[in-house]
Amino acid sequence: MTTTFYAPPSSIRGGHVVLPEAEARHAAASLRKTTGDEIVVVDGEGGWHRVRLNHVGREQVVGSIVETKRDVGEPEREVAIGMALLKQRSRFETFVEKAVELGVACLVPLHTERTETDSFRRERVHNVMIAAMKQCGRSRLPALASPQSLSGVWGERRWLICHEQADPERTVTQALHDLPAEAPIGLLVGPEGGFTEQEVNDGRDAGGRVVTLGPRRLRAETAGIVAASAALLMPPPDPAPS
């Protein structure tokens, strides 16, 4: 399996790729790549390049592009997920890693009424996203919005609001099944303790649909992973089963 590296589009010019410092160190020191080796470089904007290395130094690694493809590893469906920031940062980062692997296109960290933290380390989250993108074979880095309140997201698209309910309206699978196959999807997942009734009602007023993720109380980051997985990996089976 060819190792995948990341270089932003600004490092890719005229058929040549200059790896960013951290990636160069990884290639040269950890993986002991040498001149003539082939690697894959993704640019986080849909560019996928097979690259032959011309120069491998401790601080600089340069190669020539041998082959280019677009949107390798990207899903057909555009899925955005708004996820409340979590008190335990590692749990939020676990969610981010999995969301990227699953193919989410846009991540929106949320401040909600029950959110118990303001802390958001953009640089760290960005690095988790790059690592996950390389690992799973994608070529696009999801858009990462600034943390915002729910009132900022309502107008943007029709959201499915994941909410624990005594008397569930519909499951996320049912709601996804009701949408046109290629419609962009938005999923909203609350913090520990969930959304408040007021937030859910506001969402309903804004055209959102309330959905359940099943009968057990999922941790917030588990709910985010399950929702993303339902939207991206679980297309309803073909109409004529048997």
Added chain:
Amino acid sequence: MTTTFYAPPSSIRGGHVVLPEAEARHAAASLRKTTGDEIVVVDGEGGWHRVRLNHVGREQVVGSIVETKRDVGEPEREVAIGMALLKQRSRFETFVEKAVELGVACLVPLHTERTETDSFRRERVHNVMIAAMKQCGRSRLPALASPQSLSGVWGERRWLICHEQADPERTVTQALHDLPAEAPIGLLVGPEGGFTEQEVNDGRDAGGRVVTLGPRRLRAETAGIVAASAALLMPPPDPAPS
């Protein structure tokens, strides 16, 4: 929301519950429960009890059972999952936590050809399972098998073998859809690097079915979470869609 505690069946006798030491400390010191408070106690074997506290000491907490139910929070479908041990123990434990939340009935840690570790801390995994059971509202602790090789599992049930394939036979959703609604399900997920072709062929010979979890390369623990989620939370939508 009433706080949930765990006490094994041996601590529940004649209408009284004696909380195990760690749970007693948690109730008394962290949550400051006092005599007369009500808590929920699950026994990990399907017993769910509403309990009124009679005695709250630093080292002992005792209560009387007010109400008992069976199998609260347990899914109808019996799902077992065999998951390869992972080099990073925290990633295996993330999987365990999510599998319990999702409703898995049986966890089988696997040694496979590409498994890179022998380390399995049963006590730690057991504690992760208890915490997850209490958190998600289940009353049964999943069975936790001893780590074993694939040859030990084949005869037990018909497994769906999650495997990255160039030319996928079927998705896990399709395969689940083909099974009778109440059939027990077995899912197998490999380590970093996946199962070998030999392992997959052995599984096929033993009656297993090979399934894909989608086009991106999921981390091992993500694959386990996604597979469990597909089996437990994503029933196919009702037959007459429109």
